[in-house]
Amino acid sequence: MRTTVGIIGGGPAGLLLARLLHRTGMDCVVLEARTREYVEQRQRAGMLEQGTVDALHEAGAAERLKAEGMVHQGIELRFDRERHHIDFPTLTGGRTVTIYAQTEIVKDLVALQLAEGPPLLFEAEALAIEKPDSDSPVVRFRHEGREQTLACDWVVGCDGFHGIARDTFPDTLSRTYERDYPYSWLGILADVAPSCDELIYARGEGGFALHSMRSPHVSRLYLQVPNGTDADEWSDDRIWDELAARFAIDADWTLHRGPITAKSVTPMRSFVHEPMRHGRLLLAGDAAHIVPPTGAKGLNLAVSDVRVLARAFAELHRTKSGQLLDAYSDMCLARVWQATRFSYDMTKMLHAQPDGDAFENRLQLSRLRRIAASRHAAAELAANYTGLPLLM
CATH class of the missing domain: 3.50.50.60 (FAD/NAD(P)-binding domain)
Incomplete structure (x- = not known):
């Protein structure tokens, strides 16, 4: 040939x-x-x-x-039981993600x-x-x-x-x-409508969680777990309970639950x-x-x-x-x-650092609060997330 x-x-x-x-x-x-x-x-x-x-x-x-x-049009950051919306079009001159x-x-x-x-x-x-x-x-x-x-x-x-x-x-x-990271993601696909209109990036007490979707009827969610985790050791109820805990906020919001059709663990x-x-x-x-x-x-x-x-x-x-x-x-x-x-x-x-201490924890929260409070910091995140221009 x-x-x-x-x-x-x-x-x-x-x-x-x-x-x-x-x-x-x-x-x-x-x-x-x-x-x-x-x-x-x-x-x-x-x-x-x-x-x-x-x-x-x-x-x-x-x-x-x-x-x-x-x-x-954006993503939502959750930490300290609060929610903060990052509006992409406003911060990037109209750029979105799909x-x-x-x-x-x-x-x-x-x-x-x-x-x-x-x-x-x-x-x-x-x-x-x-x-x-x-x-x-x-x-x-x-x-x-x-x-x-x-x-x-x-x-x-x-x-x-x-x-x-x-x-x-x-x-x-x-x-x-x-660089290898000291944690992995336990990912699931679930036959349930998403609980949100946009992706949620949450830093809960138990670690990181992400709420995404594949379609209006299929949700894709992730949990931070230790390296070496066996997905089969996590029952469906345990997964949903942990997700609900990490997404929890002091507002009226409910995580929709449904049949889990796939589980996998991804090292970072x-x-x-x-x-x-x-x-x-x-x-x-x-x-x-x-x-x-x-x-x-x-x-x-x-x-x-x-x-x-x-x-x-x-x-x-x-x-x-x-x-x-x-x-x-x-x-x-x-x-x-x-x-x-x-x-x-x-x-x-x-992500919660396995060897992290109170000092590291406060630094992480300060970074998140900077993004939530500063248009400049939020715009930097939005520009990178939606994609930097292709320069040729």
């Missing part, structure tokens, strides 16, 4: 890049190791920055998003890919990337029981944290920065790999960076990478100039580190 851009990974980053390249007239092939069913059922993020919504429109993949996405599950984005992009192209191969496991620093890299992969090769001009690794693309970088080039970590390019191999999304989910940046950072990369490839295709591709890593990493800082700050501010 031969193509211009070989894309490893059929998640939202790889699929969106393929759609954007297709619309500029560039050919590509997407290799996805898992089945279509698995890819379309993976539960992931659901909060979209303004730039992510814009990118899906640009890709022609926003028809269902327009019909079903839930536009949110709730639309990543699983639905993937379904939309897969359907378009299979209907219009370019090629998307499921159960195509990438085995190696050869000659990435040459003008003709090759991806070896296994598909339909036999090993095959994909010759490319460029290879883009959208294959996640455990993929092969990042490991192809030579040790002499790679630099990694990481920050990870950045530098650089994001080696020869003709480029990284995008989780292959290059991981952030804790507190700031809702993971999916949005991946889309930001893809938007920069798609424009760089479009410039190469149109003018033969590789200037934007040469700047790709530095441009993306500047944004990645801003999102990493924001996610770290949100995480440290809202």
